[in-house]
Amino acid sequence: xxxxxxxxxxxxxxxxxxxxxxSFLNALLIDTTYKxxxxxxxxxxxGGILIEWLIQRAKTTAVMKSWALQIVKQYCMEELTGxxxxxxxxxxxxxxxxxxxxxxxxxxxxxxxxxNHAPMAWELxxxxxxxxxxxxxxxxxxxxxxxxxxxxxxxPIATTGDTDVEVPLVLEEDNNNKYWRDFDEPPxxxxxxxxxxxxDKSVVAIALMLHSTNQRCNTLQxxxxxxxxxxxxxxxxxDFLSRIGLSISRSAINTAVTSLSAEAIQEIxxxxxxxxxxxxxxxxxxxxxxxxPTVE
Numbered sequence: 001x002x003x004x005x006x007x008x009x010x011x012x013x014x015x016x017x018x019x020x021x022x023s024f025l026n027a028l029l030i031d032t033t034y035k036x037x038x039x040x041x042x043x044x045x046x047g048g049i050l051i052e053w054l055i056q057r058a059k060t061t062a063v064m065k066s067w068a069l070q071i072v073k074q075y076c077m078e079e080l081t082g083x084x085x086x087x088x089x090x091x092x093x094x095x096x097x098x099x100x101x102x103x104x105x106x107x108x109x110x111x112x113x114x115x116n117h118a119p120m121a122w123e124l125x126x127x128x129x130x131x132x133x134x135x136x137x138x139x140x141x142x143x144x145x146x147x148x149x150x151x152x153x154x155x156p157i158a159t160t161g162d163t164d165v166e167v168p169l170v171l172e173e174d175n176n177n178k179y180w181r182d183f184d185e186p187p188x189x190x191x192x193x194x195x196x197x198x199x200d201k202s203v204v205a206i207a208l209m210l211h212s213t214n215q216r217c218n219t220l221q222x223x224x225x226x227x228x229x230x231x232x233x234x235x236x237x238x239d240f241l242s243r244i245g246l247s248i249s250r251s252a253i254n255t256a257v258t259s260l261s262a263e264a265i266q267e268i269x270x271x272x273x274x275x276x277x278x279x280x281x282x283x284x285x286x287x288x289x290x291x292x293p294t295v296e
Contacts (some may be wrong), residue, residue: 028040029043051064072120072124075120076118076120076121076124079117079118079119079120079121080118080121080206080209080210080213081213082117082118083113083114083117083118083206083210083217084210084213084214084217085214086216088113088117088217089113089219090110090113090210090217090218090219090220091216091217091218091219092218092219092221092222092223094222094248094252094253094255094256094259095255095259096259097222097226097255097256097259097260098259098260098263099260099263099264099267102223102226102260105219105223107199107200107203107220108199110203110207110219110220111199111202111203114202114203114206118206121206121209122202122206125202125205125206126198126202129198129201129202129205130198139194140194143193143194203220204220204246207219207220207221208245208246211245212245218248221242221245221246221247221248222248222252222256224241224246224247224248225238225242225247225248225249225252225253225256226253226256226257226260228241228247228253229253229257235250238250238253
């Protein structure tokens with residue numbers, strides 16, 4: 001028997017009862033009386049078909065996109081809110097900064113925490129970083145190609161007297177080739193340079209969101225600030241990176257350095273008490289380079 005007749009019969013019954021399909025489904029799905037009915041369970045299992053049908057229809061596409069956006073936004077906000085909590089270990093107190101915190105900082109461990117506790121946000125950021133798959137694939141192919149350079153070699157057998165007979169150019173693989181893997185390899189390989197680069201970008205993007213959500217969630221920003229201080233970065237650069245959320249402020253950096261210096265002084269004193277160390281001073285020259293050009 002054709003499926004058209006039963007469907008037509010059901011439509012006639014709904015019409016006779018004064019119900020539309022929308023009102024019927026709304027009442028059927030909201031009322032908990034029918035939640036265990038076999039047909040309702042079957043509808044839940046095949047719900048993706050209904051959603052796909054609604055997305056493909058011109059009249060409901062905008063509504064479905066808005067609904068999907070709100071759902072993804074809600075889940076990502078919940079993930080980031082939980083991830084920004086103190087128990088996640090990404091709060092850095094500059095007043096209590098110590099060497100162990102600096103030495104133990106690992107961006108891969110940070111990425112693992114983000115991926116485990118905010119999987120949807122991590123997946124979303126990763127997809128947006130490669131919004132054009134074709135360009136991303138070409139980039140991987142280009143980086144995967146062997147970079148070879150010509151070098152000249154002299155054949156020792158063909159060398160006579162002061163005259164060197166040159167043999168044809170020999171291609172030697174670039175040393176950077178060992179850092180690149182074939183583009184067809186799984187992206188979860190930790191030795192894959194492309195994967196590590198995308199991972200760093202994802203960590204930075206999520207770290208910005210976490211810092212915007214909770215100002216105390218600033219581990220990455222604190223490490224960047226300490227690094228900038230160690231590199232003697234200009235104040236203008238520090239202020240700029242601090243303003244866009246990639247670094248802590250100059251005052252916070254100074255506080256962290258003061259705390260680290262106090263700890264270093266204590267360690268030096270402990271080492272001195274052992275009578276197993278010796279300090280030596282020598283003349284040295286210091287060249288203070290002008291990092292930011294100025295008009296004299």
